[in-house]
Amino acid sequence: MDVPFIQTNGPIPFRDASGRFLPWVVAVMVYLAALSFVGSVILGNAVSDWQKGVRNRITVELPAAAGPEADKNLEAVVQLLRAVPGVVSADPLPREEVVALLAPWFGPGGAANLPLPRIIDVLAADGEPVDVEKLGTAVTDLVPDARVDGHEVWLDQLVSVGRYLQLMAGVVVVIILAATVLLVGFATRAGLATHKDVIEVLHLIGARDAYIASQFQNHTMWLSLIGAVPGLVLAGLSWLGLYLFMSELDGGIVPSMALGMVGWVGLLAVPLVAVLMATLSARITVMRLLRKVL
Amino acid sequence: MVRFQSVGMRYGLGPEILRDISFHLPPGSFRFLSGPSGAGKSSLLRLMYLAHRPSRGLISLFGHDIATAKRNELPALRRRIGVVFQDFRLLDHLTAKENVALPLQIMGIGDEQLHQHVTELLNWVGLGDRMNAKPATLSGGEKQRVAIARAVITRPKLLVADEPTGNLDFDLGLRLVQLFVELNKLGTSVVVATHNRRLIDRFDFPVLWLADGELVSQPPGTTAA
Numbered sequence: 001m002d003v004p005f006i007q008t009n010g011p012i013p014f015r016d017a018s019g020r021f022l023p024w025v026v027a028v029m030v031y032l033a034a035l036s037f038v039g040s041v042i043l044g045n046a047v048s049d050w051q052k053g054v055r056n057r058i059t060v061e062l063p064a065a066a067g068p069e070a071d072k073n074l075e076a077v078v079q080l081l082r083a084v085p086g087v088v089s090a091d092p093l094p095r096e097e098v099v100a101l102l103a104p105w106f107g108p109g110g111a112a113n114l115p116l117p118r119i120i121d122v123l124a125a126d127g128e129p130v131d132v133e134k135l136g137t138a139v140t141d142l143v144p145d146a147r148v149d150g151h152e153v154w155l156d157q158l159v160s161v162g163r164y165l166q167l168m169a170g171v172v173v174v175i176i177l178a179a180t181v182l183l184v185g186f187a188t189r190a191g192l193a194t195h196k197d198v199i200e201v202l203h204l205i206g207a208r209d210a211y212i213a214s215q216f217q218n219h220t221m222w223l224s225l226i227g228a229v230p231g232l233v234l235a236g237l238s239w240l241g242l243y244l245f246m247s248e249l250d251g252g253i254v255p256s257m258a259l260g261m262v263g264w265v266g267l268l269a270v271p272l273v274a275v276l277m278a279t280l281s282a283r284i285t286v287m288r289l290l291r292k293v294l
Numbered sequence: 295m296v297r298f299q300s301v302g303m304r305y306g307l308g309p310e311i312l313r314d315i316s317f318h319l320p321p322g323s324f325r326f327l328s329g330p331s332g333a334g335k336s337s338l339l340r341l342m343y344l345a346h347r348p349s350r351g352l353i354s355l356f357g358h359d360i361a362t363a364k365r366n367e368l369p370a371l372r373r374r375i376g377v378v379f380q381d382f383r384l385l386d387h388l389t390a391k392e393n394v395a396l397p398l399q400i401m402g403i404g405d406e407q408l409h410q411h412v413t414e415l416l417n418w419v420g421l422g423d424r425m426n427a428k429p430a431t432l433s434g435g436e437k438q439r440v441a442i443a444r445a446v447i448t449r450p451k452l453l454v455a456d457e458p459t460g461n462l463d464f465d466l467g468l469r470l471v472q473l474f475v476e477l478n479k480l481g482t483s484v485v486v487a488t489h490n491r492r493l494i495d496r497f498d499f500p501v502l503w504l505a506d507g508e509l510v511s512q513p514p515g516t517t518a519a
């Protein structure tokens with residue numbers, strides 16, 4: 001290949017200290033923003049898992065009673081529940097399990113001789129919500145003291161906590177990007193001061209502001225790319241670590257770690273947006289400050 | 295081509311260091327600008343190459359009124375003016391040929407087109423073998439010639455040189471001015487600021503005499519006959 005006649009990277013000698021910290025800053029910013037974004041996606045997963053998991057679980061509780069009357073009521077309620085469209089299963093909790101649940105208060109087997117409430121665990125089909133209120137009326141028609149719990153109240157609270165945290169994560173991403181823009185603005189301003197003489201020569205030989213701005217802009221773009229790539233890779237590794245750790249655990253509350261299509265696109269967009277904003281910030285800063293010189 | 299009418303100039307809020315300057319340079323003219331140190335020669339040239347705005351008066355360049363020209367019209371005007379700065383103002387991290395190519399580069403002219411032009415010009419100023427040298431390794435005279443090559447690479451209509459012979463011995467200074475005369479014959483208007491009277495006397499060009507910020511009709515220090 002031919003050696004190009006002009007080999008320099010540009011007329012402004014950027015090999016100075018003012019830009020050296022930029023890749024580090026951008027790396028940290030992208031890392032934090034990407035993790036916040038991943039966190040927000042995982043929270044979103046968790047919220048919808050919770051919503052789904054709890055929404056199709058209904059608990060029916062019959063008051064403590066003993067005797068054939070109680071057994072008959074229980075059987076009648078179970079039959080009623082199983083006949084409701086959308087109900088997949090309705091199973092009374094065996095008495096031993098209720099005793100075991102109460103063990104912390106009454107000691108092992110301590111509740112065995114007490115009259116105990118009867119609990120029926122109802123599972124509804126996905127996507128076919130069961131009207132808890134109507135169900136409640138039907139059940140109390142049979143057993144006036146029965147309680148039907150669709151878990152809405154604490155579900156709603158949990159969901160709004162989840163949504164709030166998601167919003168916070170979004171705000172954090174925005175703040176980080178804004179901080180990056182500000183920092184690049186300051187660095188560019190310092191760079192303009194450092195290279196004042198060269199810029200004056202460029203102006204006097206006929207350079208347009210846009211030409212000078214593009215020098216700063218390209219320089220900033222490279223520096224931020226140099227930072228953004230490792231920042232993203234580190235964020236990806238952190239997520240992978242969490243993913244592996246979480247898949248060791250199991251249980252209902254561990255949310256899905258999958259990012260999904262939107263999550264992946266968004267994650268890749270974080271460094272791109274950061275680089276784009278940094279580049280634009282450099283350009284706008286230069287154009288704005290040069291307007292003040294002749 | 296260049297017209298000054300009652301031009302005054304000051305730096306910031308300081309005193310007026312140019313007062314009531316009026317003159318006209320027709321296309322293709324050659325002028326020396328002379329006067330004692332501190333008279334305002336460099337300042338006058340700064341007005342001419344659009345590094346500074348006048349504080350009053352009218353300056354017209356290539357038919358454009360400088361006072362009313364918009365900022366974004368200045369680059370196009372500056373590209374028609376070649377400047378040899380007193381202290382060269384070469385970019386230290388660029389080689390000789392890169393410095394010379396710069397005015398074309400900022401106009402967006404590509405590598406292949408630059409190549410021939412830059413090489414020719416550096417040969418013309420006698421630096422064909424120093425193309426890849428950085429300014430730090432060039433002598434004063436060599437830097438001067440790189441600065442001249444950079445000033446003329448765009449074939450400017452107006453060439454402005456501030457004390458270009460300042461740190462050259464007399465013969466080199468003479469050769470330099472002859473270079474400008476050659477350019478002038480090709481149609482470029484030339485203004486050379488110098489306080490070297492011997493050099494001025496070697497040529498038969500009109501002289502703008504400056505004394506204490508004002509144009510005077512004869513060399514300062516000479517009494518009217």
Ligand SMILES: Nc1ncnc2c1ncn2[C@@H]1O[C@H](COP(=O)(O)OP(=O)(O)O)[C@@H](O)[C@H]1O
Pocket residue numbers: 305308311329330331332333334335336337338
């Ligand atoms: N950048 C500046 N700021 C303030 N005063 C200046 C500046 N440049 C020159 N001057 C003053 O303007 C006057 C004219 O200077 P100058 O144009 O350099 O004269 P010359 O080139 O003839 O020696 C001098 O009194 C000088 O001190």
Ligand SMILES: [Mg+2]
Pocket residue numbers: 335336337380456457
């Ligand atoms: Mg001077």
